[in-house]
Amino acid sequence: MNENEKRVLMVIFGGSGDLAHRKLYPALFELYLKGQLDQHFAVIGTARRPWTHDYFRQTVAENLQAGTAAQQQAFVGHFYYQSHDVQDADHYIILKKLIDTLDEQYQLHGNRIFYMAMRPALFGTIAAHLKSEHLLSASGFNRLIIEKPFGHDYQSALALNDAVISTFARDQVYRIDHYLGKEMVQNIPYLRFDNPLMAAVWNHDYIDNIQITLAEKLGVEERGGYYETAGALRDMVQNHIMQIIAMLAMPRPADNTDQAITAARREVFTHLHQYDATEIPRKFIRGQYGPSEDGQALGYRQEDKIDPKSNVETFVAGEIQLDLPQWQGVPFYVRTGKRLPLKKTRIDVVFKSAAQNLFGSETLAAPVLTIEVEPEMGLTWHLNAKEVGQSTSAIQRPLHFALSQTEAGQVPDAYERLILEAINGRRSNFVSWQDMSGAWQFIDGIRQVWEECQCPHFPNYPAGTMGPAASDQLLQASGRHWIFTN
Ligand SMILES: NC(=O)c1ccc[n+]([C@@H]2O[C@H](COP(=O)([O-])OP(=O)(O)OC[C@H]3O[C@@H](n4cnc5c(N)ncnc54)[C@H](OP(=O)(O)O)[C@@H]3O)[C@@H](O)[C@H]2O)c1
CATH class of the missing domain: 3.40.50.720 (NAD(P)-binding Rossmann-like Domain)
Structure with a gap:
């Protein structure tokens, strides 16, 4: 054998x-x-x-x-x-x-x-x-x-979990989130914990905000029936985006065992800051795509199996905060949407600017670490450096690595990786019930407010654009902007 x-x-x-x-x-x-x-x-x-x-x-x-x-x-x-x-x-x-x-x-x-x-x-x-x-x-x-989908809210997820654990012990259940099987998502803990330099600055003293973008180019395709019952908040934020936040924000696990990593991730899900109802309209915005400006792509309401008056969101942007000392005052800005100009998953870690630049002009941008998750896979760290020649100014320079074509060819598909991990009994890249329940409770709070307040006038972004204007305004309110603008 x-x-x-x-x-x-x-x-x-x-x-x-x-x-x-x-x-x-x-x-x-x-x-x-x-x-x-x-x-x-x-x-x-x-x-x-x-x-x-x-x-x-x-x-x-x-x-x-x-x-x-x-x-x-x-x-x-x-x-x-x-x-x-x-x-x-x-x-x-x-x-x-x-x-x-x-x-x-x-x-x-x-x-x-x-x-x-x-x-x-x-x-x-x-x-x-x-x-x-x-x-x-x-x-x-x-x-x-x-x-997925594991329930459509906390109560239904709980019922599902109870049904499953009446047969299987908790450690026999492997809840898949295929984003946890992606190469660059699995790379995050290596980057954070195996570089003392990174570990030292990975906190609110040095990081101003973190931005996560999960952009999809496609519309709902043939999944209209399901999507009408879900929407972007349930379909993408509750699971994939929350899991990426956990990888970015978890405290250093005691070791690399499943138990230690799961416990570290749990810290994030048990410290999601719960907004009160009046804050939510300012912290989470939603959108729905209309036809593209060139008329080539249909609007959501014209797609197959979609109610022509549907108020289901195909875009969400929001600000998530964690009640953990390391992350005090650091917003995690997230956005995801269908029919955006391109397919891309990317994380931008925006570091604080020096209070006063010694060499740079006032307008020198803050250093940013970009993690490209897909379709490219790599890292770029934009650092301030001297402009070449006689100039005494500072400019931003990228330190960049991308997986070579050969390396990218060796990256297993997320399902291949996760199925093997399940066969091997490795559980750290699967979603625990604590992760799941914490994420649902957070999402339910937003959903409830959205259901009670008046829906924005949909559609509010044309297919092929980066979402509604409210997405930019969300960051502008605190003098920030999306680093990735396409
Ligand atoms: N497709 C994806 O890429 C994707 C990605 C992530 C998650 N998911 C989730 O994965 C699940 C499956 O998705 P799918 O796209 O594969 O759906 P699908 O193509 O509709 O497949 C459903 C399967 O269930 C079988 N089935 C339905 N009722 C059954 C019954 N009473 N007894 C036995 N078999 C039954 C169907 O076969 P028969 O009709 O012959 O019984 C079929 O094999 C869904 O929950 C979906 O949300 C799908």
Whole structure:
């Protein structure tokens, strides 16, 4: 056996769906090509439609880009399909038989991962049946991977969590936020904690504000039905943006164990400053895209499955504060939106300007550390330096590193990375219940105020622009501006 090889059976609920085909199977194939999965693994895809094993294998193979045809065929040979309605208890009995057969056939030692790649409303039913019909193994590990959305507010997330933990112990539950699987997000703690220079300045004495931008170029595409029930605040801020803030703001963990990192992240989620209702309209603004100025792109209200009078936000910008001494007075400005001019995830750490520059002009900009998360991956630190030649002025100079093409090619997809971490039982890049509940309580406070106060006049930004004017005004109110302006 190759020494990297893992033994595992993965059961994917929603195995015929989009997420499974576009993300999960290609990620598993990468693990196969790298030898992490080899002889001792099997995948069962389940869904209601009556597919055969062969047809299922064909659909899996169609979504594989890498490898040779022979490797693809060998890989899909480990895939099995079980027609299964998750609400029908009898179907779990048939599923259990297949699980037991494959466990023995591939010598999987009872290691099982159950992946919920379907509507969250069904997670509780699945978890309950896994227990009542004895699908959990007594010998190896049993783990559950759950996709977003995990609830639509704190109460529904709590109900979902209660349903899940009635079957699985807390440390068997892996809540995925794929931003935690991104190379440059995982790089943040290395940058912060393994450079004494950075560690020394990573606080309110030196940092003026931190800006996080998650820009999407696409509109809602075919996800209109879901998006109408979610909006940008739930879809992007509650999870991805909050997790990035946790990586940027957590105190130094005692060591690099899962427990220590999870505990450090929890500090952030338990110290989110809760605004009172009167502050929220000044701290969080929302937008919705209209048609593009050139008429090429539709407005949100004209998209498929969208209410023509919808008041769902496709853009959010806000200011988040943490009640932690290290971050006293440092705003975390966040923004995310659909149909912005480009796809980009980027973090700008804006350092304080010297109270009085010795060489620079009054207008010398503050030093900024930019972390490019995607599509580029790299760091740029804009520092003040001497202007070349006889000049005695200071100017800003970039110190820059970007992943080379070769390095970028070696970066695993977030799903590949996180699935491997789940197989290895590493939990630090998954979302704990404390993270989840803290984030929902914070988001619910905003939502409640938005629901009670009058909605801004939508649409309020044309597709292809950086959002409504209120996004810029949010920072202007304190004499600041967005560093990234496209
Ligand atoms: N797609 C993505 O990129 C993405 C990204 C992040 C999160 N997610 C989340 O992941 C989940 C799945 O998304 P998706 O895009 O893959 O959805 P999808 O394409 O609609 O797939 C849903 C799957 O669930 C199965 N299913 C539905 N009801 C069932 C039942 N009663 N019993 C058994 N199987 C049933 C469907 O197959 P049958 O109809 O044959 O039963 C299908 O395989 C959603 O919660 C979504 O929000 C998706």
